[in-house]
Ligand code: SF4
């Protein structure tokens with residue numbers, strides 16, 4: 589079973605687009621161990637994602653969870669996988685070495701050249717210099733670490749430049765998403781710039797492809813590969829039941845946007861998961877009514893109930909922003925895919941199949 593442990597809701601940063609509410613309570617050791625045991629209770633593998641707030645504020649809990657899960661994996665023969673999303677400011681050599689031993693996948697939230705526009709320390713200081721140094725340290729030990737960028741409207745003109753900067757820093761796995769939620773407001777002018785930035789990014793990806801570089805950037809690569817594999821994006825996930833969040837007090841929900849909504853409470857680490865509730869939620873219709881009949885329905889992330897809820901308050905309602913963005917993204921990715929195929933069909937198949 590895959591669980592995302594919200595070790596703390598606190599954070600040493602104060603990003604302008606942050607959707608998390610700061611809260612004085614951290615996860616207790618009792619909840620932590622129960623959550624780890626629950627991850628081992630079903631299926632052939634136990635997956636733990638360390639999350640926050642900023643999870644490295646509670647490094648001590650991460651060390652404890654790793655020791656506990658590795659021991660459990662040895663005893664049961666069940667495979668243990670772990671990952672973490674972090675703002676990186678508290679990374680140090682000792683932690684990274686432990687993470688390497690645990691084969692932890694680390695996603696560094698880093699907006700590249702846009703970092704100081706939205707991602708500042710609590711108190712207002714910029715974070716880019718610190719995070720750049722930590723990124724270098726991370727890449728020295730974990731060359732496969734990912735950089736996760738969230739582009740807000742006020743930083744949209746840094747999009748393409750940030751892709752290049754993160755690549756030059758050494759990242760070969762990037763994820764670029766746009767910021768959603770009540771704290772951001774995309775205007776039509778921002779969307780025009782976003783389109784230009786996507787075009788520049790696609791041109792850069794083409795350059796790397798021609799150079800034969802191994803590189804991945806989501807969602808651009810995903811859109812191309814899912815199209816040629818005829819994979820239905822909409823089937824990927826509706827309410828995140830494949831990776832359930834556990835709150836600091838041990839309650840379990842289908843996905844982050846649903847935390848605190850008692851109608852979606854799936855159980856807790858002490859009493860386990862209510863199977864009927866999971867069944868009831870997994871049966872919910874995942875295609876929003878307004879998307880039925882759209883040509884792009886199978887290629888769009890319209891079915892992400894978590895994103896829909898965050899944007900519109902309704903898991904089955906896609907925001908106009910997301911619809912515009914998805915159309916733009918699919919159009920640009922299709923043009924790029926066509927180009928790359930013409931350049932080298934064999935390599936295209938190797939990269940995207
Ligand atoms: S680092 Fe993450 S949790 Fe912390 S303020 Fe920024 S977005 Fe929020």
Ligand code: SF4
Pocket residue numbers: 878879882883884885886888889890906910911912914915
């Ligand atoms: S492009 Fe818009 S209408 Fe079409 S499936 Fe996506 S969100 Fe729905």
